[in-house]
Amino acid sequence: MFPPVSEQIALLTRGAVDLHVKAELEARLEESRKTGKPLRVKAGFDPTRPDLHLGHAVLLSKMRQFQDLGHEAILLVGEFTAMVGDPTGKNDARPRLSRAEVQESAKSYTEQAFKILDRNKTIIRSNSEWLDKLTPTDIVELMAKMTVSRMLERNDFSQRFEAGRPIYQHEFLYPLLQGYDSVALGNDIELGGTDQLFNLLVGRDLMSKYGQRPQMVLTTPLLEGIDAKVENGVVVGAKMSKSADNYIGLTESPLTMFRKVMQIDDEVIFRYFELLSSLSNEAIAKLKADKAGGRDPREIKALFGKEIVTRFHDAQAALAAEEEFKKIYSADAIPDNVEEKTLTTDGPTLWIAKALSATGLVKSTGEGKRLVEQGGVEVDKVRITDGNFQLERGKKYLLRVGSKNRRFVYVVVAP
Numbered sequence: 209m210f211p212p213v214s215e216q217i218a219l220l221t222r223g224a225v226d227l228h229v230k231a232e233l234e235a236r237l238e239e240s241r242k243t244g245k246p247l248r249v250k251a252g253f254d255p256t257r258p259d260l261h262l263g264h265a266v267l268l269s270k271m272r273q274f275q276d277l278g279h280e281a282i283l284l285v286g287e288f289t290a291m292v293g294d295p296t297g298k299n300d301a302r303p304r305l306s307r308a309e310v311q312e313s314a315k316s317y318t319e320q321a322f323k324i325l326d327r328n329k330t331i332i333r334s335n336s337e338w339l340d341k342l343t344p345t346d347i348v349e350l351m352a353k354m355t356v357s358r359m360l361e362r363n364d365f366s367q368r369f370e371a372g373r374p375i376y377q378h379e380f381l382y383p384l385l386q387g388y389d390s391v392a393l394g395n396d397i398e399l400g401g402t403d404q405l406f407n408l409l410v411g412r413d414l415m416s417k418y419g420q421r422p423q424m425v426l427t428t429p430l431l432e433g434i435d436a437k438v439e440n441g442v443v444v445g446a447k448m449s450k451s452a453d454n455y456i457g458l459t460e461s462p463l464t465m466f467r468k469v470m471q472i473d474d475e476v477i478f479r480y481f482e483l484l485s486s487l488s489n490e491a492i493a494k495l496k497a498d499k500a501g502g503r504d505p506r507e508i509k510a511l512f513g514k515e516i517v518t519r520f521h522d523a524q525a526a527l528a529a530e531e532e533f534k535k536i537y538s539a540d541a542i543p544d545n546v547e548e549k550t551l552t553t554d555g556p557t558l559w560i561a562k563a564l565s566a567t568g569l570v571k572s573t574g575e576g577k578r579l580v581e582q583g584g585v586e587v588d589k590v591r592i593t594d595g596n597f598q599l600e601r602g603k604k605y606l607l608r609v610g611s612k613n614r615r616f617v618y619v620v621v622a623p
């Protein structure tokens with residue numbers, strides 16, 4: 209019932225960063241073919257915020273591959289652990305959430321996960337099922353299985369410790385509780401982003417210490433946010449996350465998704481192709497060569513934008529989003545619904561900075577003047593850089609600010 213092991217390995221290891229135990233994975237896949245028992249694959253998400261984004265899609269897509277090969281996916285909702293707060297990558301302890309907040313987020317995000325996972329082949333479990341029931345004795349036993357020095361091996365903890373920043377006791381509990389989830393589930397493998405490696409390995413250790421067969425661990429790359437850049441050939445930037453506001457959410461509208469894709473750096477877009485596109489490596493290499501050969505990078509980004517909108521909405525929405533985007537944002541396009549405002553002036557003319565601030569395109573005349581001098585303003589499609597530029601009474605002008613997020617207003621200066 210399962211495809212040959214070599215085929216499964218080829219697919220599952222594509223794009224995986226750490227696979228600690230490739231030989232073990234081969235052996236367990238072999239075993240599952242013999243017994244007909246699927247591997248049980250765990251991935252945990254803490255419902256700290258109600259939305260999933262393309263970064264999460266990297267992990268969920270790997271999970272989906274396991275499902276497509278006939279294995280069993282366990283989507284572990286970290287209801288309990290979200291209240292503790294994962295210290296991974298954090299300089300400070302996270303704010304802790306209430307149960308009601310967590311339950312609300314959990315509902316929306318399991319639904320969103322089914323945009324990628326096969327609903328009929330997914331088991332959803334919440335770690336409140338077992339963690340709520342742990343007694344103080346159980347917790348002492350759990351804590352006795354890990355040393356403080358092992359915890360301090362973790363970069364974010366050791367850095368905080370050395371810098372004299374507080375590490376609270378409950379933060380040490382987090383990896384233990386996440387690991388205990390694996391003990392409770394008895395899964396064969398756990399998936400996570402590379403930032404989760406420490407937590408996943410704690411789970412592996414704990415399973416052995418509780419006398420179970422230890423889980424295998426497979427991590428997937430972290431997708432950088434839409435604000436990432438390339439420096440010396442390397443993608444640099446924070447990982448995509450809601451808190452950094454550099455994300456593309458799985459439920460965002462087709463136009464928003466498409467617009468955000470078009471905002472991505474011309475080089476960084478290839479990272480998105482590699483991690484999320486269904487194009488083959490050869491096809492992606494060809495796009496890179498096209499770009500080097502002078503192909504307009506916007507065309508390449510639009511290909512990715514359409515693929516993503518098609519995946520999370522549909523093909524028709526993707527075409528419509530591209531059309532709409534061109535209308536609003538392409539070089540000379542003026543959108544259909546530009547507002548018109550009539551402004552009055554006491555003098556013979558109206559100062560451009562005043563017009564910009566009166567229409568709300570900028571917050572103050574100071575900001576307006578600066579923006580003009582920096583070249584961020586067009587009047588009737590012509591860029592102006594004179595901070596004292598004047599508009600004449602009785603005339604109508606089209607003002608535009610911004611380059612990526614362009615905004616327009618028609619201004620009529622009252623006679």
Ligand SMILES: Nc1ncnc2c1ncn2[C@@H]1O[C@H](COP(=O)(O)OP(=O)(O)OP(=O)(O)O)[C@@H](O)[C@H]1O
Nearest residue numbers: 253254263264400401404429430431447448449450
């Ligand atoms: N940008 C990303 N790219 C790839 N994987 C990601 C990304 N962000 C989160 N993940 C992975 O998704 C899983 C669930 O992450 P989770 O929802 O707990 O978010 P998180 O990493 O704690 O984000 P945040 O710090 O914004 O709350 C983890 O395995 C994590 O590594």
